[in-house]
Amino acid sequence: MSAATNPLNKSGEPIAWNFKLLAQNDLGGFGGMGEGMSVQIAKDGRRIIWLAHESAPKNFTGVDVSDPRNPKVIVQTDLPQPYMRSNSLETAGDIMTVAYQTQKVGQQPAGLELFDISVPEKPRSISFFDCSGPHSRGVHQLWFCDGEYVHMASGAPDFKPSHPNDDQFYRCIDVRNPAKPKEVGRWWMPGTSATDNVAPPPRHPLDKGYRAHNTNCYPQRPDRLYLCYIDGGMFVMDIKDKANPKVISHWTNSPPYTGFMHTAVPLFDRNLMLVTDESTENAGKDWPKLIWVLDMRDETHPVSIATCPLPPVDAYKDRGGRFGAHNIHENVPLPTSWQNDQIVIGTFFNGGLRAYDIANPYQPKEIATFVPPAPAGTPVGAIQLNDVFVDERGIVYTVDRFSGGLYTLEMEF
Amino acid sequence: MNSPFPSPAAGPFGRRLKRARGAKVPVTVVTGFLGAGKTTLIKSFLASPEGQGTAVVVNEFGAAGIDDALLRASSDETVLIGNGCLCCIARSDLQEALRRLVIERERGEIPDFKRIVIETSGLADPSPILQTFATDRALGDTFHVEVVVTVVDAVTGLDMLDQSPEARRQVMLADRLVISKTDIAGGSDAIASRLRALNPNAEIIEAANGKLDPSRLTEPAALTRNPFLADEAVHSDGIGSFVITDDKPMPWAAFAKTMETLIALRGPDLLRVKGFLNVEGCRGPVVVQFVQHLAPPPVELEAWPDGDHVSRVVFITRGIGERQVRDLLKAVWAII
Numbered sequence: 001m002s003a004a005t006n007p008l009n010k011s012g013e014p015i016a017w018n019f020k021l022l023a024q025n026d027l028g029g030f031g032g033m034g035e036g037m038s039v040q041i042a043k044d045g046r047r048i049i050w051l052a053h054e055s056a057p058k059n060f061t062g063v064d065v066s067d068p069r070n071p072k073v074i075v076q077t078d079l080p081q082p083y084m085r086s087n088s089l090e091t092a093g094d095i096m097t098v099a100y101q102t103q104k105v106g107q108q109p110a111g112l113e114l115f116d117i118s119v120p121e122k123p124r125s126i127s128f129f130d131c132s133g134p135h136s137r138g139v140h141q142l143w144f145c146d147g148e149y150v151h152m153a154s155g156a157p158d159f160k161p162s163h164p165n166d167d168q169f170y171r172c173i174d175v176r177n178p179a180k181p182k183e184v185g186r187w188w189m190p191g192t193s194a195t196d197n198v199a200p201p202p203r204h205p206l207d208k209g210y211r212a213h214n215t216n217c218y219p220q221r222p223d224r225l226y227l228c229y230i231d232g233g234m235f236v237m238d239i240k241d242k243a244n245p246k247v248i249s250h251w252t253n254s255p256p257y258t259g260f261m262h263t264a265v266p267l268f269d270r271n272l273m274l275v276t277d278e279s280t281e282n283a284g285k286d287w288p289k290l291i292w293v294l295d296m297r298d299e300t301h302p303v304s305i306a307t308c309p310l311p312p313v314d315a316y317k318d319r320g321g322r323f324g325a326h327n328i329h330e331n332v333p334l335p336t337s338w339q340n341d342q343i344v345i346g347t348f349f350n351g352g353l354r355a356y357d358i359a360n361p362y363q364p365k366e367i368a369t370f371v372p373p374a375p376a377g378t379p380v381g382a383i384q385l386n387d388v389f390v391d392e393r394g395i396v397y398t399v400d401r402f403s404g405g406l407y408t409l410e411m412e413f
Numbered sequence: 414m415n416s417p418f419p420s421p422a423a424g425p426f427g428r429r430l431k432r433a434r435g436a437k438v439p440v441t442v443v444t445g446f447l448g449a450g451k452t453t454l455i456k457s458f459l460a461s462p463e464g465q466g467t468a469v470v471v472n473e474f475g476a477a478g479i480d481d482a483l484l485r486a487s488s489d490e491t492v493l494i495g496n497g498c499l500c501c502i503a504r505s506d507l508q509e510a511l512r513r514l515v516i517e518r519e520r521g522e523i524p525d526f527k528r529i530v531i532e533t534s535g536l537a538d539p540s541p542i543l544q545t546f547a548t549d550r551a552l553g554d555t556f557h558v559e560v561v562v563t564v565v566d567a568v569t570g571l572d573m574l575d576q577s578p579e580a581r582r583q584v585m586l587a588d589r590l591v592i593s594k595t596d597i598a599g600g601s602d603a604i605a606s607r608l609r610a611l612n613p614n615a616e617i618i619e620a621a622n623g624k625l626d627p628s629r630l631t632e633p634a635a636l637t638r639n640p641f642l643a644d645e646a647v648h649s650d651g652i653g654s655f656v657i658t659d660d661k662p663m664p665w666a667a668f669a670k671t672m673e674t675l676i677a678l679r680g681p682d683l684l685r686v687k688g689f690l691n692v693e694g695c696r697g698p699v700v701v702q703f704v705q706h707l708a709p710p711p712v713e714l715e716a717w718p719d720g721d722h723v724s725r726v727v728f729i730t731r732g733i734g735e736r737q738v739r740d741l742l743k744a745v746w747a748i749i
Contacts, residue, residue: 015525018436270418297417312520341420342428357436359428361418367436369525413436 018368019353019396022408024375025071027051030058031375031405035141035327036089036099037389037397039065039336040117043094047336047391048074048120050096052089054386054401056082060089060098062120068395068408075121083107090144092334094118095126095178097150099139102132105155105167110138112150114178129173129181133157140168143215145333148176149184149242151225153212156186159193162200165209166192170227172242185242188212189232204231204259206286213278214263219333224248224299226266226273231259234275236299251275251294251302258286265330267341271297272361274344279324282380284317289324291346293361308344308356308364320374320382321401322349327387338390343367345396347385353398355411367413375404424695425665426713433633433700433712434557440529441630442542444583445564446573447535450593453623454564454630455530463627468526470510507531507542508549515555528631529556536579539563539586540684540704547707557709559633563587564620565608567598574607578650584611585652585729586685588634589618596621614654614727652684655735657742659724662693667746672703674741675733680706682733688726689717701726 027033036052047066053059059077079086081102088099096115102108111131115123131138136155143151150173161167169188175181191200192210201210210232217225223240233252237245252261262278273296279289291308308325316323328346331339344356344364352371356364374382384401391397396409423429445451458464517523531542539561546558563583566573570592573580584590590608595601601619608617618629668690675683683705689698690711697714728738 013524017525017527269421272418295417315520341422355436357428359420359423411431413431 014373015369015371018412019370020410020412022069022410023071025406027061027073027405028076031400031403033386033399034087035387037387038089038091039391040091041336042120043118049397050089050091051399052086055085059086063406071406071408088141090142092144092147095147097142097144099142101138101140105135105137108132110136112139112173114175126178127181131155135160135167137167141213143217150175151215151217153215161192162194165207166211168211170212170215185245187245189229204254206258208260208280216264216330220268226264228261228264230261233261234264249300249302263328265328270341274328276325276328278326279322279349282321284313284323287313287324291325291328291344293358293364306362306364309366310351316351319350321380321384323351324348329388329390336391338392338394345388345390347388347398349384350382352383353385353388370409375400377403424713426699426711429697429713429715431715434559437557438529438555439559440531440556441559442531442539442561444533444537444539446580449564449566450623451532451564454620454625455532457623458627458630461627463631466527468514468529470529470531507545508552511552538579538582543704544707547704547709553709560588561586562589562591562630564591564593565604567592567595567601567604570604571607581611581650584608587612587615589616589629591625592619595619651732654729657726657739662691663724664749665692666749667742670749671742671745676706679733682731684731685729686726690724691722
């Protein structure tokens with residue numbers, strides 16, 4: 001039977017293979033979610049997952065997932081402006097940090113907000129760190145696990161990029177006094193500031209910008225930052241002296257690939273690293289967007305040894321929306337996060353949620369797939385799974401980019 | 414193999430799994446004599462929600478028979494109504510059919526199936542099918558035989574078991590026994606007691622009017638020893654079954670060397686060996702399986718299914734007794 005004659009293939013049959021769906025919650029009809037997911041254990045023992053929305057009008061939503069079969073929204077907040085988005089958030093203890101980005105440079109408010117979430121139903125703003133400016137859209141993504149420093153991809157009032165698409169760079173913010181956040185370090189890719197005396201980097205055909213995305217830092221190596229820089233590739237940074245970050249190594253796949261390097265997750269015990277691209281074009285126009293496996297035995301010389309295989313682009317590209325890699329579970333160094341270096345779990349927009357066994361890192365093998373039906377209200381006609389988080393119990397949380405909200409699942413492998 | 418990148422979180426047998434099959438595609442093997450009702454049960458399963466996404470392989474080992482025609486018609490229909498079932502008729506060879514299913518799925522040419530049901534021909538000995546999954550590297554990596562179900566007709570089953578060594582072998586190698594047509598036969602006590610004598614470790618269930626709880630075709634059989642069977646069961650074919658248990662953690666080498674010795678001396682007579690081992694240094698039970706001289710790699714589970722951490726391995730053998738195996742294991746254990 002060919003693909004053209006198989007009616008099931010054409011319609012995109014839902015798949016739940018080795019993932020078991022426990023529940024879906026459309027979050028009160030505001031189920032378009034971004035890439036901020038973090039689990040807090042409240043003082044009364046309840047397990048709250050905090051979720052960032054992909055766009056206005058909602059800011060963030062707290063969901064009680066103590067019973068993952070029955071997730072309950074306990075709080076949902078609004079953004080002050082329709083041109084804002086709170087794409088990213090993290091929690092550490094009872095502090096939550098939220099990233100605010102605006103649609104255009106110069107708009108306000110744009111920056112970082114800290115909340116006291118000790119009473120989950122009543123998040124209380126502690127402080128706001130302004131990152132707006134004539135050339136800034138604010139903060140796109142942040143990392144906050146140690147309760148002391150926020151590592152983030154952000155513009156700044158005093159930063160003028162050499163190209164308008166390159167406005168967000170790495171900034172390290174000291175929040176040990178959460179009422180008074182202060183910047184303690186920053187770094188941008190040479191050539192991307194208008195003040196640099198080196199030539200700006202050449203533009204990629206899709207030109208998604210030379211700007212920071214994920215800024216991961218782990219307690220195993222607090223002196224290292226694993227920084228993805230969208231069209232600029234991945235940097236391993238020495239941040240022992242936070243005021244003076246230094247490049248240890250750089251790895252990129254573009255060209256010939258089409259940029260948008262997104263997340264780098266080191267697997268310390270195995271001398272490996274996972275690096276993801278993000279698909280940002282509909283209908284497979286930026287195919288292939290992949291999860292890459294790097295040999296990091298020598299951190300000064302990353303070597304790509306494999307990618308996680310995806311089904312044929314022809315089977316997915318016309319289902320609606322994007323198809324390709326995006327976020328993976330990042331082994332966030334918190335007690336509420338699953339830690340695993342043998343399995344990769346990632347979201348692939350209309351390709352759903354997929355798990356890979358990397359016991360043999362040269363040959364990642366897909367071991368589980370979850371492609372739910374198009375959620376009600378989605379404008380693209382297909383699921384667009386955007387982000388994933390796995391808690392220490394092994395419960396998998398994934399979110400849809402447009403309308404499906406939160407899905408909770410069990411791993412069966 | 415992965416020496417540059419070992420994971421300290423892995424056990425001696427690799428990544429610990431939640432279940433014996435890990436992420437492999439489960440395979441249900443349905444055996445039973447011609448007319449026993451295999452096709453009726455499979456059709457009923459395909460029509461249930463649990464049967465969604467099932468690929469059926471009819472293993473005819475030769476000319477197409479009536480079962481083939483029946484099932485093909487039924488599965489074509491289920492594809493058209495869109496419940497995700499599909500049917501693959503293996504006209505040639507089981508391995509080729511299964512490989513083709515995998516390739517077509519990877520190309521996106523057929524729906525993602527989540528389960529395979531293999532219907533054997535009436536005369537088939539299930540051993541070659543089990544061996545296929547233990548020998549063929551590509552298949553063994555993708556598929557896992559979850560359960561072997563043998564269907565026995567309550568009306569003619571007793572006669573069949575008396576007359577046919579193949580029928581007895583199908584019963585002895587099964588994980589689960591289904592007595593069909595009990596509504597016609599008007600009772601099942603006689604056949605049930607004969608089945609229990611032939612295979613004391615298998616679950617025995619009844620299917621009146623072709624109806625069966627779908628989970629009986631999907632769930633692996635629990636490995637529990639029937640407590641009332643103190644002695645090994647031996648039958649006229651010389652085939653016997655027994656369970657070896659031990660409540661002490663066992664060095665892996667003790668079991669591995671015992672099996673190596675048995676295979677070297679009597680491999681063809683180890684018809685089926687399966688079970689859980691409490692292995693020294695392992696957190697969960699280690700699942701082992703053998704079909705004659707062949708064995709898929711052992712896997713460690715994340716946790717024991719219950720508080721009982723006793724090794725328990727079922728042996729179905731020809732002319733090898735429980736005491737011989739137990740003594741061999743004890744001797745090997747003492748000298749390693």
